[in-house]
Amino acid sequence: MYGIMNIAIEKLMSYMEERTKRGGLVNTKKVISGFTIDIIASTGFATETNANDDRAKESPFVKNGLNLFNFNPLKIASILALPRPILDFLGFTVPFPEDSINFFINLTRQIVLERKKNNVKRNDLIQLMIDTYALEFDGDKDDYSHLMAVMDEKETLTEQKQHSTKMKKTLDETEIISQAVLFFIAGFETTASVLTTIFFEFAHNKEIQERLFEEVLTIAKNTDTSNLDEYFDQLLKNAPYLNAVVSEAIRKYPPVVRLERRVGSDGIKVAGIPVDKGVLIEIPTYAVHHNPEVYPNPEVFNPDRFMPENKHLLVPYTYIGFGDGPRNCIGMRFALQEIKLCLGQIVQKYQFCKAPDTPKTLSFKKGSPMLNTLPFFVKISKR
Ligand code: HEM
Numbered sequence: 001m002y003g004i005m006n007i008a009i010e011k012l013m014s015y016m017e018e019r020t021k022r023g024g025l026v027n028t029k030k031v032i033s034g035f036t037i038d039i040i041a042s043t044g045f046a047t048e049t050n051a052n053d054d055r056a057k058e059s060p061f062v063k064n065g066l067n068l069f070n071f072n073p074l075k076i077a078s079i080l081a082l083p084r085p086i087l088d089f090l091g092f093t094v095p096f097p098e099d100s101i102n103f104f105i106n107l108t109r110q111i112v113l114e115r116k117k118n119n120v121k122r123n124d125l126i127q128l129m130i131d132t133y134a135l136e137f138d139g140d141k142d143d144y145s146h147l148m149a150v151m152d153e154k155e156t157l158t159e160q161k162q163h164s165t166k167m168k169k170t171l172d173e174t175e176i177i178s179q180a181v182l183f184f185i186a187g188f189e190t191t192a193s194v195l196t197t198i199f200f201e202f203a204h205n206k207e208i209q210e211r212l213f214e215e216v217l218t219i220a221k222n223t224d225t226s227n228l229d230e231y232f233d234q235l236l237k238n239a240p241y242l243n244a245v246v247s248e249a250i251r252k253y254p255p256v257v258r259l260e261r262r263v264g265s266d267g268i269k270v271a272g273i274p275v276d277k278g279v280l281i282e283i284p285t286y287a288v289h290h291n292p293e294v295y296p297n298p299e300v301f302n303p304d305r306f307m308p309e310n311k312h313l314l315v316p317y318t319y320i321g322f323g324d325g326p327r328n329c330i331g332m333r334f335a336l337q338e339i340k341l342c343l344g345q346i347v348q349k350y351q352f353c354k355a356p357d358t359p360k361t362l363s364f365k366k367g368s369p370m371l372n373t374l375p376f377f378v379k380i381s382k383r
């Protein structure tokens with residue numbers, strides 16, 4: 001998806017170019033949200049948007065995308081606190097504004113139907129799901145090792161195995177719609193939040209910005225940048241400081257502030273405390289990432305913590321911005337690719353500094369289940 005992502009990055013760069021001609025003030029969160037909408041629209045929904053273009057305000061994709069995270073704090077508090085039957089009675093089934101969620105459901109349905117009808121293909125998430133197939137078992141559905149064993153042999157399923165395994169040719173329409181909508185929900189605000197916080201830190205830390213500039217410039221000089229595959233591969237694989245900046249942003253400002261796990265069996269102890277089966281455990285990511293015993297001076301933005309020479313100082317299971325274990329973030333590689341490619345291009349062309357009203361510290365929306373930065377401005381200038 002390098003090519004598709006690059007189109008969105010170029011749109012962002014042209015917007016920044018425009019801003020530099022008009023004094024360089026950038027409403028960071030708004031612009032980055034526009035960029036991540038362009039990315040998810042094109043990579044996930046086969047929809048071309050230019051969310052930072054003024055004319056895009058009328059685009060239903062952009063309007064509904066931006067509206068999706070206008071949480072109603074009362075609804076969120078109720079969903080977190082009240083039992084399911086009461087929520088059903090109140091009609092509180094999803095935390096998101098229903099008009100907007102329905103827009104994405106209908107859009108995905110239309111795309112899937114059109115592709116199937118016209119036999120059109122495109123290199124995006126919906127296509128991956130249309131092209132994939134799943135295996136259904138007659139036997140124990142929870143038997144993970146059995147599933148993996150059959151998946152490994154999927155190309156050479158014998159006659160006999162095919163009898164005991166129902167083959168489904170593709171994911172069905174509802175499954176594809178659910179996954180696509182989930183990708184939007186899980187992938188839009190989180191990624192936008194990370195880039196926004198990085199630009200905030202750049203405005204306050206010239207040194208960090210310059211060090212990153214040197215690193216990506218060296219890569220650009222030593223690579224054939226017209227060969228997008230090669231150039232982007234280098235940015236993703238051979239830029240330790242770029243990786244460290246992104247990791248530190250997710251450490252200091254984890255977009256998902258806590259994880260949840262439900263106790264699956266009896267006789268479990270958590271930190272020595274016995275917990276009953278079915279109990280919900282909340283893992284406070286933000287608090288873990290700000291624990292001074294694990295991350296000294298936690299309020300300082302210090303990418304060096306994640307440089308290869310310091311990796312031995314990191315404590316296992318204390319970096320949980322993408323969660324951990326078998327149910328960690330499935331979009332992690334996609335998100336890191338999007339963030340790193342965007343940063344790699346932007347810092348080569350633009351410098352960030354404080355605008356007169358750039359706050360000293362970031363503030364976050366109250367009543368949101370995520371770390372949602374409140375809008376702020378930074379100033380950019382061309383290198
Ligand atoms: C910087 C960006 C992102 C962050 C910080 C993030 C963070 C997280 C976290 C903390 C979880 C819960 C993991 C756990 O409980 O162990 C999660 C789950 C998930 N994320 Fe992300 N995410 C990001 C981007 C994305 C993107 C781009 C997508 C999709 C394209 C995505 C799709 C998902 C899905 C589907 C799950 C549920 C996985 C499951 O339950 O098996 N995420 N993410």
